[in-house]
Amino acid sequence: MRVLVVKLTSMGDVLHLMPALSDLAEKHPGVIVDWMVEDSFSEIPLWHPSVKRVVSVATRRWRGFKLANIKEFLLFWRYLRSERYDVVIDAQGLMKSAVFSRFAKLNRGGLRIGFSGDSIKESPAAKFYKKTVVVDRQQHAIDRLRQLFSGGFDYALPIKDPNYSLSARRVSSRDLPTIFLFHGTTWATKHIPDSVWRELAELIIDDGYKVVLCWGNDLEHDRAKWIAKGLNHAHVLPKSSLTDLKNALSKASGAIAVDTGLGHLAAGLGLPCISIYGSTNSKLTGALGKNQTWVQSAYPCSPCMLKSCPKITNQVTMPPCYQELDASEIWQSLYEVIA
Incomplete structure (x- = not known):
């Protein structure tokens, strides 16, 4: 067929x-x-x-x-x-x-x-x-x-967890264990504050891990460089193909993501990952797979499913559904899975 x-x-x-x-x-x-x-x-x-x-x-x-x-x-x-x-x-x-x-x-x-x-x-x-x-x-x-x-195709729906049929993950033991930070995404309302990413990078490195950041456009590249600036064990990848990223992730220890395609790739590989959702609904499109944890904002209008936030003003420059994020809690949640 x-x-x-x-x-x-x-x-x-x-x-x-x-x-x-x-x-x-x-x-x-x-x-x-x-x-x-x-x-x-x-x-x-x-x-x-x-x-x-x-x-x-x-x-x-x-x-x-x-x-x-x-x-x-x-x-x-x-x-x-x-x-x-x-x-x-x-x-x-x-x-x-x-x-x-x-x-x-x-x-x-x-x-x-x-x-x-x-x-x-x-x-x-x-x-x-x-x-x-x-x-x-x-x-x-x-x-x-x-x-x-x-x-x-007229067959009974299998009663088992999703199988992405991707290559098995192979964690490297020779170098520092690696945590990827997936900070890039399409909607403005999916972004968390850059300061949270910076704090996460510092916490991860303090606990003996290497931080790796990837990017897909100039804005994401600038953000990645800002997050990594001055941190000895933070590395910004060169522009990479999706297959190169997949291969790199297969050797990582974990990841932290906003609602982005790379978070779903982590899920497909079984890579432990914390994914953060504010404007979107984790129950409908959350990264689904082994070792996946969802952090859904408890803000009253979350998930709004809007690409632009009506609450943004000159004083409020980021979606308020991410204002209560605690970087130490996010990292601790991932650390408990991978340690």
Whole structure:
């Protein structure tokens, strides 16, 4: 059976799909999976052993009708349609992903599968599928995807913890044990104060660990350098690929994260990690896996699910849901897991 999975973004969402693919491979040994994904995340699908081919898209870039974009889209079109599929399953549940799923060729008798209209925000997307699966929206994203696959492929949902099928973690014993600080994220409302990161770095180093910081853009690079400034055992990584980061994490001792894709990667690897949530809901999209701890803000309006905080003023420069964070408590929670 050859399957095309459409799951375009984001990094965390892409990693959320891994356990569903592991379930599918267990129930249908020998299944061959191709994965349509945004080009910025094209490294991730091949981490799963069932995935043979990655079909990269650039939906945002292709909105501009430039000659280069048109040529790029045509190359995508030819590459996608060079294969036929028994099943095309849209695991994103958006109009955009539903449309792109229709571009793929099906074998005779093939199926297009997706969420039912009342299971997703953009309910018209369900009209693009031949078979739909009803999934409760008020549950974790990983559980939703596992249910979509079990319903779509007609097998009983496995009653076991999620299996990302990522390489086993190998903690290095030759150097100082390493703690990663995942400070970078997309929404402004997911960021915790820089001063908390600095205090965490100092506490971690005082207890005999090395702090490592990664970054994805200039703003994150500047923040990482500020956190590490003057600390002998704080290291800012050079610009790294996602695969390089995955390999580095496989040798780490632990991590502390905001709501970010790298926190989900830590979960997939079983790396002990404390993840901090304010504007987002850990019960729906928290990093799920072995050795994962969620810190959900108790502020009255948390989780608000807003990308900008209406409480920000000239005097209040950070979302108030993070004002009561205690760096020593956060580090102690992780230390108790890894020590």
